[in-house]
Amino acid sequence: MDIKTALLAFSALSQEGRLEVFRLLVKAGPDGLAAGLIAERAGRAPNTLSAQLNLLQQAGLIESRREGRSIIYSACFDKVSDLIVYLMEDCCAGEPCVASSVQAAAERALCCAPSSSVTS
Amino acid sequence: MDIKTALLAFSALSQEGRLEVFRLLVKAGPDGLAAGLIAERAGRAPNTLSAQLNLLQQAGLIESRREGRSIIYSACFDKVSDLIVYLMEDCCAGEPCVASSVQAAAERALCCAPSSSVTS
DNA sequence: TCCATATTTCCATGATCGTTGAAATATTGA
DNA sequence: TCAATATTTCAACGATCATGGAAATATGGA
Structure with missing residues (x-):
């Protein structure tokens, strides 16, 4: 891992909402959670959450896959x-x-x- | 370590300048480095660096001690x-x-x- | 094809962050 | 006490970030 990647990861984990989402996904395990479910559990608007998930994904800490109408996010251990x-x-x-x-x-x-x- | 403390640490490490300073101090070991030396090596203004050191210290990642006219910073391993x-x-x-x-x-x-x- | 569901993208706004010049503080030596 | 050195604090600015409303995109079922 180079310093640029580490910086992205620290940055992604440095905000309360994102760290909370990340821990939620870690607890959910490899099966992950649908974006809507995460928003509901975190108590935030779906678009706010979308931005947070996006940042975590850019940092490589989580990944996504589509399942029907839902998009499932899971932690990259x-x-x-x-x-x-x-x-x-x-x-x-x-x-x-x-x-x-x-x-x-x-x-x-x-x-x-x-x-x-x-x-x- | 609670989530608030972790958040502070991630936040402190999430900026290029601060991560660079932190790594500098880690390499320096327990003896640490004077603030002025760090500023010189990092190529930044002393007051800019002071703010960065302050943030790292608030996050508990580094500590300081005075030695004569200098203030020596060192990493908290x-x-x-x-x-x-x-x-x-x-x-x-x-x-x-x-x-x-x-x-x-x-x-x-x-x-x-x-x-x-x-x-x- | 049309509608409902799930999520994202776009855009604007308020908040926070990083940097720097200037002034202030602390220490040492004369 | 005075001057020099080392560092910090203050104030202000520009830049980046987080959030949410509205519109857009993608999927599934009838």
Whole structure:
């Protein structure tokens, strides 16, 4: 991940409404949510939400697919991984204290997860 | 880390100038850099830089101390750790694919680092 | 083809942000 | 105390951003 991409991602996550939408989509998992449903749950106008979804998508953090009349948005977990790794490697190169606490958190997350879904 | 704090951190890192300054301070390590030196290296006016440093500090990503006539800024590595862990745990809860790739990166970072500086 | 549904695009407005010149503050040394 | 250095604060400006109303686009069903 280059600095331009990271900047886009941070920018997309730096606004309350967008971060909220992103977390909603993360919780929804790979199946995602229809744009209308997101607007309803977030309590915002559909066009406002459309702009927010657009920005998150441009940043590569979410993706969309059409299903009938609805457009389903879902989180791009690999891009979030990239962002995390960028923060750790590029921003914090040579600082083991960061790496070690992150490693501990990753292990906590993995030990209570189904091993089948680990795709490295 | 709560969502408000994360939002501040993302916001602080979402602008090219500030991200650049932050990376400069990360590379400088715990010793940090004087404000004037940062301005010189970043090629920006001292007062512009002061505003950027201020924002990064409010977000908790950097800290300052006075040394004589200079004010030395340095990165808060523990806060970056917090942000990374927040992204992984709170934003990506239940997604082992994120945790496993992050764990791999953390291990790479740790294996080539002096073990003495690991403070978990 | 026509209508209803789902979402986006266009446009305008108010709000926030980034930058800079000028003035103010803090520290050091004489 | 005075002058020099280092940095910040203040005020103002131009630029960018977020939002929502209205119109446009795309799909599905009759």
